[in-house]
Amino acid sequence: MRHVEKWRLALDMLDEQAEWGSPRLPVVADAGYGDCTRFRLGVEERGLDYVVALKAGTSAHPGEAEPVRPPRNGGRGRRPKPHYPKPASSLREIAMAAGRDAYQEVAWRQGTRKTKGNPSAAMTSKFAVFVVRPANRDIPRADDGTLPAKLLLVEWPDEANEPTDYWLSNLPADTPIDQLVDLAKIRWRIEHDYRELKTGLGLDHFEGRSWTGWNRHVTLVAIAQAFCTMVRLDPKQDAPA
Structure with a gap:
């Protein structure tokens, strides 16, 4: 039996659910899947929404960043491809640059x-939403070099020195x-069910x-x-005692 990556197995499960006629609800996942660009692209190719966890070191450009196209050298030859003039930042850097005042309390x-x-x-806890453009060479770009814009939800509790979750x-x-937070935190229900199963x-x-x-x-446990x-x-x- 050949090895199949977890993210491919997850996409296969989504396909199976679609065949069953299950409701097309947003996909939620931890950073083990969220940090996998091919998994996120696969979810989007299936026309599904997602809210997935990422690691703080994941790189992205701010939403307002725009690529530029350098001029040809000497006016001859193929024109260079558009690129972002500044290197991508980590999600931690983007989240902390906004300051604590950008975060609001959400239940x-x-x-x-x-x-x-x-x-x-x-x-x-305290949350904020930013528009970012994840920077990864596997992400398709528009003809002008623009990376797709996504929403970044960040949690920064009052007692923490820096944001804790992305x-x-x-x-x-x-x-x-509120809707983003509800979807991000719904994984608690999954972890609770798994703990109960075990x-x-x-x-x-x-x-x-x-x-x-x-x-x-x-089957019997399920x-x-x-x-x-x-x-x-x-x-x-x-309610049980």
């Missing part, structure tokens, strides 16, 4: 730890920051060696997790 869900200062247990999105430029329902307890046995084990989810979503059911 994305209700937590469980209530305090005197936060009686509703709202999960909040997300890139191809959603429209007028997308409300620790509560025994996903990692299988010790057999056959494909059939493993497939049956995973059904059990789906049942637990249905119980949680049923307003007639009392």
Whole structure:
């Protein structure tokens, strides 16, 4: 069996979902996928929106940056290709250059730890949105050398000395920051479900060696997790103690 990269497997899963007729919802992913240019391009080629995490060192140009076309040397020969006059910056540099005043408080869900200062247990932090042009040689450019503009969502908590998290999105430029934050933070639900599958329902307890046995084990665990989810979503059911 030949090796297949994780990002290719993820795109195959998106194709399979499309065949099932699943809703075409935005794709969310951690930096393991978000930093892969070919994965992001593949998602866009399928006509899907995304909000994916990136590492702070990922390079990009500010949204207002424009490429220039140098003149021909001596007026002869092929004219040089357009290029950006300044080197790309890291996402960290772009985020910090804006200063703390550019960040606003956004709440994305209700937590469980209530305090005197936060009686509703709202999960909040400081966020800002910037327009950037990710700089990677695999990204197709327009005829004038322009790189595609994307939205960069950055989280900079009050207690942190610098921004802590970065997300890139191809959603429209007028997308409300609350919506971007909700999509960026929805991965918490995925991590929660995976932890429940492993620790509560025994996903990692299988010790057999056959494909059939493993497939049956995973299927039963997935059904059990789906049942637990249905119980949680049923307003007639009392919350578990």
